[in-house]
Amino acid sequence: MISALDALKRLREGNHRFVSGNGRDHTQRSQTLRNELVDGQAPFAIILGCSDSRVPAELVFDQGLGALFVIRIAGNIVAPSQIASVEFAAEQFGTPLVVVLGHSRCGAVSATLQHLTSPRPPASRSEHMHSIVARVSPAVEPLLATDLRHDHDALMCQAIRANVRISADHLRHGSEILEERIARGSLMIVGAEYSLETGEVDFFDGVPPTA
Numbered sequence: 001m002i003s004a005l006d007a008l009k010r011l012r013e014g015n016h017r018f019v020s021g022n023g024r025d026h027t028q029r030s031q032t033l034r035n036e037l038v039d040g041q042a043p044f045a046i047i048l049g050c051s052d053s054r055v056p057a058e059l060v061f062d063q064g065l066g067a068l069f070v071i072r073i074a075g076n077i078v079a080p081s082q083i084a085s086v087e088f089a090a091e092q093f094g095t096p097l098v099v100v101l102g103h104s105r106c107g108a109v110s111a112t113l114q115h116l117t118s119p120r121p122p123a124s125r126s127e128h129m130h131s132i133v134a135r136v137s138p139a140v141e142p143l144l145a146t147d148l149r150h151d152h153d154a155l156m157c158q159a160i161r162a163n164v165r166i167s168a169d170h171l172r173h174g175s176e177i178l179e180e181r182i183a184r185g186s187l188m189i190v191g192a193e194y195s196l197e198t199g200e201v202d203f204f205d206g207v208p209p210t211a
Contacts, residue, residue: 004188005211007044007097008203014062019199026064033065043069046089048167049101050076050108055194057101060201069095075108075163076100077135078170087177090187098171098178098187101201102164103194109159112136113152116144139163164191165205172206 002010017023046069047057057063057070069089071082078100089095102109112133139162148155168191171178181187191205203211 001042001094001096002044004096005208007095008188008190008207008211011045011061011097011099011201012203015060015199015201017062018060023059023062024064030065037066041066041069042093043067043089043095044097045069046086046095046098047071047101048073048076048078048082048086048098048171049194050074050103050106052103052107054196055101055103060101060194060199069093074132075106075112075136076102076167077108077132077163078167078174079131079135083171083175083178086171087175090181091177094186096187098168098189099203100164100168100171100189100191100205101194102160102167102192104157104160104196106160106163108132108136109140109163110156112140113156113159116140117149136163139166161191161193161204164193167191168205 044067048071049055049057051072051074057068061068071085073079073082086098090098115133116137140159143149143155143158143162148158168189171189172182173179178187178189182189188206190203190207192201192203194201
């Protein structure tokens with residue numbers, strides 16, 4: 001298994017190919033890879049991303065079968081099942097890198113802002129939707145106490161990144177298994193944002209200065 005920094009480099013290179021339109025044709029190897037992967041897998045990165053249909057991690061990072069262990073949930077939030085999934089991949093496959101991947105114009109963050117700022121938040125019949133809003137709220141609420149509350153676009157941008165940071169910190173400090181691997185230097189957890197407008201991924205949280 002490659003190092004976390006090498007895994008990060010591979011993701012960056014893949015995203016650059018995606019943005020430039022020079023992505024690889026993974027379909028040519030899909031049949032061979034599918035047969036090779038029947039008995040096992042060794043993903044080099046774990047991606048905890050949003051369920052948004054416009055942010056498929058394999059395309060965004062230009063990766064084929066077996067390269068990424070992808071967990072998707074609205075708002076890229078961290079709940080017990082997401083922690084367990086990350087733990088599973090880190091322990092089972094020795095995957096060295098976790099990326100919490102948010103994205104611009106995130107619907108879950110927008111819904112949370114609307115819920116917190118509207119005098120009469122829109123009613124939802126789903127208690128499960130409320131659970132997503134509840135998990136995004138801690139990232140958003142502190143921002144509403146600043147001048148950002150007067151600038152919706154700036155508030156939205158900062159809220160998306162704050163939500164990524166909180167999710168990444170939750171993974172770093174919410175699991176003894178992950179904490180131990182981080183302490184040993186066998187796991188790195190970083191936060192990133194995908195731009196729907198440009199296709200670029202900005203790794204902005206938890207990335208070593210030299211990376």
